[in-house]
Amino acid sequence: MTVYNFSAGPAALPGEVLERVRDELLDWNHDGMSVMEVSHRGAAFMRAAEEAEADLRELLAVPAGYRVLFLQGGASAQFSLVPMNLSAPGATADYVDTGHWSSKAIREAARYCRVNVVAGSGPDYLTVPAADRIRASAGAAYLHYTPNETIGGVEFPYVPDSGSVPLVADMSSTILSRPIDVARFGLIYAGAQKNIGPAGLVVVLVREDLIGHARADTPTVFDYAAVAAQGSMLNTPPTFAWYVAGLVFKWLKARGGLAAMAARNREKAERLYAAIDASSLYRNAVAPEARSWMNVTFRLARSELDGEFLRLANAAGLRNLKGHKAAGGMRASIYNSMPVEGVATLIEFMREFERAHG
Ligand SMILES: Cc1ncc(COP(=O)(O)O)c(C=O)c1O
Known part of the structure; x- marks a missing residue:
């Protein structure tokens, strides 16, 4: 895995x-x-x-x-x-x-x-x-x-x-x-x-x-x-x-320096925010123009599912998605070293979780 x-x-x-x-x-x-x-x-x-x-x-x-x-x-x-x-x-x-x-x-x-x-x-x-x-x-x-x-x-x-x-x-x-x-x-x-x-x-x-x-x-x-x-x-x-x-x-x-990194980082962030915005289970409340490319925060509409979300994510190899204790919810940090496939795998997991629990 x-x-x-x-x-x-x-x-x-x-x-x-x-x-x-x-x-x-x-x-x-x-x-x-x-x-x-x-x-x-x-x-x-x-x-x-x-x-x-x-x-x-x-x-x-x-x-x-x-x-x-x-x-x-x-x-x-x-x-x-x-x-x-x-x-x-x-x-x-x-x-x-x-x-x-x-x-x-x-x-x-x-x-x-x-x-x-x-x-x-x-x-x-x-x-x-x-x-x-x-x-x-x-x-x-x-x-x-x-x-x-x-x-x-x-x-x-x-x-x-x-x-x-x-x-x-x-x-x-x-x-x-x-x-x-x-x-x-x-x-x-x-x-x-x-x-x-x-x-x-x-x-x-x-x-x-x-x-x-x-x-x-x-x-x-x-x-x-x-x-x-x-x-x-x-x-x-x-x-x-x-x-x-x-x-x-x-x-x-x-890997092409920072211009190449920027293109990849923008793509990763846009895909993840688009998946969040298209869902009725996940929500990101940050003003769209101020959304971070590096730290994507989101909450589950039903916070009682937080524990199950994290447990299944962990089992699927998606680690450390728990938000900071000061903020709660979830946070996916997708720095330079996170490949596009990592974000795609997370999005697929989130969709699957929503289908099963949403
Ligand atoms: C924006 C920012 N500033 C400062 C810090 C504090 O860094 P350090 O733990 O290296 O003192 C952090 C840590 O996560 C941070 O994200």
């Missing part, structure tokens, strides 16, 4: 990448040792790390003038590190509140700066604010938003215009799902465990002029300028996660 893993994160990795990891686990680089056992400062690992950065830059078409950092602490650490690095004490930072993760970022930032929530879509968080409602305030250190809310399944169909205020994005659950214009952003951060690689790694892309202004009490290992100056090797980096991320970047390049 083929197993399809719809986990929101840590999420499925491409099978080909896992096979390569397995094949070279005990003997990486023909050196008789695992990649986990060698120095991050050795020539072999340095080469792999540099290649990973170069491939990521190529995939995202990162323009000159941006630093790419490989950090630790999860995306949640960035909720604090962004204000610590980008805002002076007493400064104001703008935030857009579109759900669970942006709310968390806001709460954490409020410990460091004056947070100004310039727009939001609460309390239901079933859409995103219209583009013309997002206006950065004069003098704000940055404007932060969450392009894809992983729990609610709500995604911005546009990039907000923050004028001359640097735009900061938590792209944890949407990075690499489609091409983006990096030049629109001052800083992008993303936890790795969805579209990049294993948990433990966070990627930060930051415009050079924004680094070097960290507060005096910022831990050195989290000062973007200090990390950048040392090529993200100021201390021991999460080498295994970095190596696997590099393999994922090569996998993406071999």
Whole structure:
């Protein structure tokens, strides 16, 4: 039985990448040792790390003038590190509140700066604010938003215009799902465990002029300028996660890069939403223009069937469809590594379940 893993994160990795990891686990680089056992400062690992950065830059078409950092602490650490690095004490930072993760970022930032929530879509968080409602305030250190809310399944169909205020994005659950214009952003951060690689790694892309202004009490290992100056090797980096991320970047390049990914991701999402909309048992309440390509949430009209749905799905090899506990219902996370056949199998299962129980 083929197993399809719809986990929101840590999420499925491409099978080909896992096979390569397995094949070279005990003997990486023909050196008789695992990649986990060698120095991050050795020539072999340095080469792999540099290649990973170069491939990521190529995939995202990162323009000159941006630093790419490989950090630790999860995306949640960035909720604090962004204000610590980008805002002076007493400064104001703008935030857009579109759900669970942006709310968390806001709460954490409020410990460091004056947070100004310039727009939001609460309390239901079933859409995103219209583009013309997002206006950065004069003098704000940055404007932060969450392009894809992983729990609610709500995604911005546009990039907000923050004028001359640097735009900061938590792209944890949407990075690499489609091409983006990096030049629109001052800083992008993303936890790795969805579209990049294993948990433990966070990627930060930051415009050079924004680094070097960290507060005096910022831990050195989290000062973007200090990390950048040392090529993200100021201390021991999460080498295994970095190596696997590099393999994922090569996998993406071999499959046509982000334009090809976008076409596939759009197709997967459209097919799944169409199946949900055509059914009387399943319902997705997110505004159609703000529906996530990566996290498709849905509820059963008869919630007493939730347990049976999950039990039968699991038995059919369709794993981790339970929605986040904060949201309930179901969630199918269909990141880059989810093949179209996985989505087709899920749709067929849902139709069959509705025929039997609807
Ligand atoms: C959009 C978003 N931001 C932040 C996080 C937190 O990530 P971490 O657990 O790596 O701190 C998540 C986790 O799922 C997320 O989806």
